[in-house]
Amino acid sequence: MKGTPMKPLLWLVLCLAVVANVGLNLMEDTGLHIALSVVSGVVVLASGVGLWMLRDRRQEA
DSSP, rough: TOOOOOHHHHHHHHHHHHHHOOOOOSSHHHHHHHHHHHHHHHHHHHHHHHHHHTTTTOOOO
């Protein structure tokens, strides 16, 4: 799947979710903070798994 348009989108989502998670750490500990932190963590993990599944698998000789 070389050149798939999904990779740049997944990288963008991953970066935005990491930045959002860092920004969320500046909030007070409320229920909303915890919920948003969980959501951003799930997005980071999902986009990371997606990027890992779309990686180029090179055959070593």
